[in-house]
Amino acid sequence: MLFCRKIPIRAPTCISCRSRLPTLYQFLSTAIDTSTSGQRPFYITTPIFYPNAAPHIGHLYSLVTADIFARFTRISEPDRLVHFLTGTDEHGLKIQKAAKDRGIEPSVLCDALSEQFRRLGTRANISNTVFLRTTETRHREAVEHVWRDLAAQDLIYKGTYSGWYSISDECFYTDSQITHPPSSLTPISIETGSAVEWSSESNYKFRLSSFQERLLDYYTANPKSIYPPAHRERLIQTLKDEPLDDLSISRPRERLTWGIPVPGDMSHTMYVWFDALTVYLTGVGFPAERQGLLWPPNIQVIGKDIVRFHALYLPAMLLAMGMPLSHTLLAHAHWTAQQRKMSKSIGNVADPFDAMDTWGVDAVRFYMARVGGRFRDDVDWSPEQLEKHADEIRSLLGNFFLRITSKTIQKRVASAPQLTFIQLLDQSLDGPNGDVLSSLRNLKGKVEQCMEKFEVGDALDAIILVLREANGALTHTAPWSTQNPPEAAQVSYLLSLEVLRVTGICLQPFIPEAAHNLLDALGVPKAEQSMNLAAVGKGSIGKVKGVKLFEGKREIPSGG
Ligand code: MSP
Secondary structure, rough: OOOOOOOOOOOOOOOOOOOOOHHHHHHHHHHHOOOOOOOEEEEEEEEEEEEOOOOOOHHHHHHHHHHHHHHHHHHHHHOOOEEEEEEEEEOHHHHHHHHHHHHOHHHHHHHHHHHHHHHHHHHHHOOOOEEEEEOHHHHHHHHHHHHHHHHHHOOEEEEEEEEEEOOOOOOEHHHHHEEEEOOOOOOOOOOOEEEEEEEEEEEEEEOHHHHHHHHHHHHHHOOEEEOOHHHHHHHHHHHHHHOOOEEEEEEEOOOOOOOOOOEEEEEEEEOOOHHOHHHHOOOOOOOOOOOHOOOOOOOEEEEHHHHHHHHHHHHHHHHHHOOOOOEEEEEEOOOEEOOOEEEOOOOOOOOOHHHHHHHHHHHHHHHHHHHHHHOOOOOOEEEEHHHHHHHHHHHHHHHHHHHHHHHHHHHHHOOOOOOOHHHHHHOOOHHHHHHHHHHHHHHHHHHHHHHHOOOOOHHHHHHHHHHHHHHHHHHHHHOOOOOOOHHHHHHHHHHHHHHHHHHHHHHHOOHHHHHHHHHHHHHOHHOOOOOOHOOOOOOOOOOOOOOOOOOOOOOOOOOO
């Protein structure tokens, strides 16, 4: 055990210069970082989802994005522990209201819908290692601990709040952030369009304002703290231009009953975001064990709508407790449908389960990463586009594999003098085969570089480009044709298998099932499926068997 509950986590202050001394936490985590066990574990999180309605495509997108990085880290650093958290955000007015509207207890609603989110993760092959619900006792303990810690430092005080609140966004708004269009019954938030209501109440406040300078310094000094960079630039500007208000972190109990009571004051319930943001700490065993090893997160995947909560509130809470901040917030854009925000009332909400049942899990993951892998702009969900992308990967990978393993080619290859791929490399390949080989040689480096820069879409583009070239070369060299000598057929065959081996390794984070089927069918040993073997001529290929790589639609072998 690294921490005793009795040891204060907040940073002690030097009595002469008043600066903060390293906490026990900081001391221990530095020691662990450089220990003989090598790398610190990799910790990645998704937002935790509100179980007020069934999961939709947007939720799956956060999950798939995080899963791609979790899986990429596993194949890049096979000895490194990957800790991957997701879960459900179950307290607050939004859930309380959703349950009331259905005439059921909030806990019943949460049990049913949280299960759907868990099922979504399983169905989509998400490799999370923790699924946490904020209604769990371990989470309540963590949240109470944070509250007490901040209160003990006089960072929480009782005040009053008069302003606007949106139940749908679970967010406080000022006058300047709302508008009252004539078409709407109630005022709405300018940013989200959600209805707001006037609140005037006494509540507890967190001295967020006292962290303004430290937050500004932090973001100015850390260019990789938020991706895409525009979010960080905007945040820096806001921190320079606008004074941060203290944050209300409780609601009166008579208004909000479904939540964690404020320690020592049963007449108040904690604000749901104070509760929810602590989940990332709960997920590493806070306040008791292991957080010294696992904290802080390397990547926190979030949607663009919740940047403020993760980039200001959570970091301020962490700074207050003397804990390090997440390395990178990866803020993705949103999926729209028919170019509009998805909403139940418009009836344009895409169902992720339906999509995966129709096109297959990997096709949906592939579409999300290929179209949504740049994170900057909103992208439109379109069944036609999904079909097109599903066809693309099935054709470039699935059909390519079936083409090259066809009986005709196998027979022709068997009639040529036997050659290994390594021997083949001694010959200089020219024409389309030469081009494929040189692209393949560069692929590993390109993919690694893109992933390092969070450019998931570009990483996938690079893989697709090689597959496209290899498909073209195969058509050009036509190894099935008796017009070409068996020796040439063998060159195409060996090169194509190497393309499949290398791209198969690189594709594991994106389309795990098809990549697994492929590597298995190529007889690539498990121990040789990591990124360091995605280099030309480095790994081995065993006995090859032609199989279907994708669930759903059939692949039709063509050209031999
Ligand atoms: N419960 C909060 C998060 C708390 S994290 C401590 C929440 N939940 S949510 O269910 O509303 O949203 C979860 C994630 O889904 C957010 O990252 C959000 O951006 C994302 N999406 C919700 N709708 C989306 C789209 N239409 N498109 C893409 N992602 C979107 O916020």
